[in-house]
Amino acid sequence: MNHKEIAKILNARIITGEGGEQTEYQYAFASDLMSDVLTIDTEHLILLTGLANLQAIRTAEMSDISCIVLVRGKKATEDMIQLAIENEQTIIECSYSMFKASALLYNAGLESLY
């Protein structure tokens, strides 16, 4: 599924990366611990996190993750938005909990890593 479908399922708002519908995602990883995210070696992956800081965007950049979903109503800061635009990354803001967002995306077909 693409980021627009993800946003629709989560009743969420796309903050950066309005274009790019051609990017298809197959997997999701949910974590607030960036150390864990950096151990992942999977493509076509989205990150669900409640960590709304610059390091979440940097970690995604280094891990080749182009879509970050901020859960629990967390808001992207201006420097996060600027960096995501520079890296052509999508940020989605979602009011649901990590658990609910994960469950909805799993039911819609995104796969888990482990």
Add this chain to the structure above:
Amino acid sequence: MQFEFKIMGGDFASAGTASSEVKKVLKQINIDPKIIKRVVVALYEAEVNVCAHAYAGKVDVKITPEEINITITDKGPGIPNIEEAMVEGYSTATPAVREMGFGAGMGLPNIKRNTDKMHIESVVDKGTTLNFVNYLSKTT
């Protein structure tokens, strides 16, 4: 090709800028994306380590047709027991570092996992030097 970057201890807003620049350069010279990811993940972990634990540091990057060789040198408290620091889960990170999403004691083991050769030397109350190499000839 050779580059140098500075890292400031505690400056989390800038952590990752060296990794980001290196990623751009490696992409431009058409390095295998799998190797790029391994290099920048290792470098980013190292940058975060300097930010989290040291006062200041620098990154030296050397790219040759055979390898990418990176040395991170910092001035800081050093690592009293490197063997212990290499154990996954061992951490001396502060709560502030954990709030940034790090400090789980996975940095050095992940650097080792993502590089072909790694060497670390440290002097307590002086600093730490970390060198790692990723070979280009293996998969290209």
